[in-house]
Amino acid sequence: MAAYGIRGGGGSRGRKLATLAEEQKNSGRKADMQTVRRVAAAFTPYKLQIVLVLLAILLTTTLGLINPLLIARIFDDAIAKHNQNLLIIYVIIMFVTPVVSGIIGVGQSYLNNKIGQNVMRDFRNKLYTHLQSMSLRFFTATRTGEIQSRLSNDVGGVENVVTNTATSIVSNISTALSTIVAMIFISPFLTLISLGLLPIFIWFTYKVGNVRRQTSKETQQSIASLTAMMQETLSVSGILLMKTFGRQKHARNQFEDENQRLADLEVRQQMIGRWFFMFIGTFFSVIPAIVYLIAGWQIIHSVPIFGVGMTFGTIVAFTTLQTRIFFPIGQLLNVQVEVQGALALFDRIFEYLDMPIDIQDKSGALHPKPEEIKGEIAFKDVSFTYQRDEEQTEQAETTAVNRLSAQVQELADKAEPLTVPAVPEEPQTTLNNISFTIQPGQLAALVGPSGAGKTTITYMVPRLYDVDSGAVEIDGHNVKDIALSSLGELVGVVTQETYLFHASIRENLLYARPDATEEEMIAATKAAAIHERILSLEDGYDTVVGERGYKLSGGEKQRIAIARVILKNPRILILDEATSALDTHSERLIQAALEPLMRNRTTLAIAHRLSTILSADVILVVDKGEIVERGTHQELLAKDGLYARLYNEQFSQVPEESVA
Ligand SMILES: Nc1ncnc2c1ncn2[C@@H]1O[C@H](COP(=O)(O)OP(=O)(O)OP(=O)(O)O)[C@@H](O)[C@H]1O
Numbered sequence: 001m002a003a004y005g006i007r008g009g010g011g012s013r014g015r016k017l018a019t020l021a022e023e024q025k026n027s028g029r030k031a032d033m034q035t036v037r038r039v040a041a042a043f044t045p046y047k048l049q050i051v052l053v054l055l056a057i058l059l060t061t062t063l064g065l066i067n068p069l070l071i072a073r074i075f076d077d078a079i080a081k082h083n084q085n086l087l088i089i090y091v092i093i094m095f096v097t098p099v100v101s102g103i104i105g106v107g108q109s110y111l112n113n114k115i116g117q118n119v120m121r122d123f124r125n126k127l128y129t130h131l132q133s134m135s136l137r138f139f140t141a142t143r144t145g146e147i148q149s150r151l152s153n154d155v156g157g158v159e160n161v162v163t164n165t166a167t168s169i170v171s172n173i174s175t176a177l178s179t180i181v182a183m184i185f186i187s188p189f190l191t192l193i194s195l196g197l198l199p200i201f202i203w204f205t206y207k208v209g210n211v212r213r214q215t216s217k218e219t220q221q222s223i224a225s226l227t228a229m230m231q232e233t234l235s236v237s238g239i240l241l242m243k244t245f246g247r248q249k250h251a252r253n254q255f256e257d258e259n260q261r262l263a264d265l266e267v268r269q270q271m272i273g274r275w276f277f278m279f280i281g282t283f284f285s286v287i288p289a290i291v292y293l294i295a296g297w298q299i300i301h302s303v304p305i306f307g308v309g310m311t312f313g314t315i316v317a318f319t320t321l322q323t324r325i326f327f328p329i330g331q332l333l334n335v336q337v338e339v340q341g342a343l344a345l346f347d348r349i350f351e352y353l354d355m356p357i358d359i360q361d362k363s364g365a366l367h368p369k370p371e372e373i374k375g376e377i378a379f380k381d382v383s384f385t386y387q388r389d390e391e392q393t394e395q396a397e398t399t400a401v402n403r404l405s406a407q408v409q410e411l412a413d414k415a416e417p418l419t420v421p422a423v424p425e426e427p428q429t430t431l432n433n434i435s436f437t438i439q440p441g442q443l444a445a446l447v448g449p450s451g452a453g454k455t456t457i458t459y460m461v462p463r464l465y466d467v468d469s470g471a472v473e474i475d476g477h478n479v480k481d482i483a484l485s486s487l488g489e490l491v492g493v494v495t496q497e498t499y500l501f502h503a504s505i506r507e508n509l510l511y512a513r514p515d516a517t518e519e520e521m522i523a524a525t526k527a528a529a530i531h532e533r534i535l536s537l538e539d540g541y542d543t544v545v546g547e548r549g550y551k552l553s554g555g556e557k558q559r560i561a562i563a564r565v566i567l568k569n570p571r572i573l574i575l576d577e578a579t580s581a582l583d584t585h586s587e588r589l590i591q592a593a594l595e596p597l598m599r600n601r602t603t604l605a606i607a608h609r610l611s612t613i614l615s616a617d618v619i620l621v622v623d624k625g626e627i628v629e630r631g632t633h634q635e636l637l638a639k640d641g642l643y644a645r646l647y648n649e650q651f652s653q654v655p656e657e658s659v660a
Pocket of ligand 1 (some may be wrong): 131140448450451
């Protein structure tokens with residue numbers, strides 16, 4: 001079955017794979033360099049502070065060399081030659097240098113932290129601003145916890161690297177270099193013995209760093225997953241769902257599994273290279289003994305090496321310098337591993353920062369004043385399809401390809417014909433050539449079966465999604481030509497599910513218009529038939545509503561949401577009426593609230609209340625992404641089509657007069 005020749009590819013296939021691996025490695029390195037460059041760019045606004053830090057490092061490094069070098073002079077010039085004055089002077093210098101160096105060090109660590117924290121602050125700001133501009137599509141496709149995790153955990157994870165790494169590298173390199181120079185100056189031979197194995201250590205550390213990077217990536221993914229789980233299950237809705245379905249045990253198991261994975265990953269991350277560093281540490285500790293042996297032997301036998309003799313002062317100075325060099329070298333090796341780990345985190349941060357913003361202002365976008373807008377809405381031949389989340393598509397495709405290759409291998413043995421497994425289909429169009437016009441001040445009601453596309457139609461007006469073809473116009477202006485901020489002012493939305501911040505009712509109301517006066521706010525709540533109820537609460541308008549306003553009833557929350565939009569006073573209103581039926585009293589109150597809300601503005605309502613449907617100027621009946629019928633209630637009933645059927649199913653029991 002040569003046609004299925006997957007196995008036994010031979011030498012050429014092996015070479016191909018090797019080339020592929022090499023290419024991947026090279027592109028990986030390029031990507032690393034790019035990440036490093038981008039991280040470095042984040043530091044450019046703090047050039048001046050960085051220069052100061054570098055100066056401080058140079059100064060402390062130089063000061064650090066004074067004492068070891070003085071030791072040789074104390075032994076050989078002061079003690080050996082019985083010069084007490086010189087001894088005292090040297091000792092005073094040995095006192096003063098660490099003090100000065102310590103003071104400079106404090107200033108340096110202040111600057112370090114300042115620079116590092118500023119860089120992190122900038123990353124958080126950039127991420128927040130960028131994410132805020134992402135369209136609804138991104139948020140529907142991404143778990144909230146994942147987003148939060150990148151903002152807090154990933155940025156937090158690079159803290160140590162951005163605060164300490166740069167300075168640690170510079171200060172350790174300068175300490176190491178200056179010490180090596182001083183060591184060579186004292187004894188090149190002993191220096192060679194001490195540092196000969198260094199290149200091998202560096203190579204090993206690079207390898208260890210690569211493993212750390214991979215683990216670091218997995219750890220962050222696990223943290224994000226855990227955050228998302230907590231966010232989903234420990235919210236009001238999550239806990240309600242979990243309790244009412246008795247799924248606590250399942251959620252706990254899931255959480256514990258992921259938590260265990262995280263703990264294991266953390267341990268692995270901490271332990272990576274520990275053996276290696278233990279070996280280095282031990283090696284560094286025994287090196288002085290070897291130096292004592294060789295130098296002692298040199299003194300005992302008075303043998304000069306490379307023409308240089310050995311003195312007691314030289315031995316003490318050299319070993320002191322030696323203790324000085326192992327710490328920075330150890331640190332540098334460690335830093336390399338840490339930096340490689342942090343690169344994985346930076347990759348995750350940049351991945352979000354690089355996501356294109358699909359809905360944004362055109363250059364020269366219009367900024368119409370709300371009072372200049374009459375409020376005509378026109379849909380012109382609008383078509384739209386929800387795109388599948390890329391990750392999902394990729395996964396589905398990979399699964400299909402994997403299945404296919406497994407089948408190929410199996411059939412290659414059996415010599416049977418091949419059946420191609422289902423490759424993910426293209427999604428169906430959600431909206432199909434939708435056209436309608438709503439005159440200023442009119443109420444249009446969208447009616448249709450579940451999943452018909454009603455909500456999607458309303459998303460097109462405030463540009464929560466962009467149409468694939470056709471146009472949505474407000475007063476003849478394509479919404480794509482209007483600045484998003486202006487569009488936000490023109491269009492008000494009341495969603496089915498009311499979202500209230502964990503803040504006072506007043507703050508929640510003023511969110512719509514922070515500059516509204518107390519009178520305007522009260523007028524809005526009165527119009528929405530909620531003023532009295534708010535006053536009856538313990539703290540009135542200052543009552544704090546719990547997460548998502550949970551302390552209020554569904555109907556009350558809806559009326560607060562209505563008051564919020566009345567206060568905003570948009571030219572155009574999108575109303576997604578709640579499907580959940582309230583008791584007759586609440587229902588009346590909501591109707592009373594909606595009436596002033598819809599007055600004098602163009603309203604596009606996903607109507608579930610008979611009262612809204614009956615008062616609509618036009619009813620648009622949506623089915624499978626198309627408008628299949630349009631007209632007034634009476635006209636549509638007369639047609640005896642889909643509308644008549646839906647009406648009979650839902651409202652035939654309700655006497656019209658009672659709703660009117
Ligand atoms: N974010 C999304 N990604 C992919 N498909 C989506 C998304 N949102 C909705 N859909 C699909 O688009 C179609 C239309 O959905 P839409 O919410 O507009 O229907 P609807 O008429 O408002 O339904 P309902 O009355 O039940 O709210 C449905 O098949 C739905 O599954």
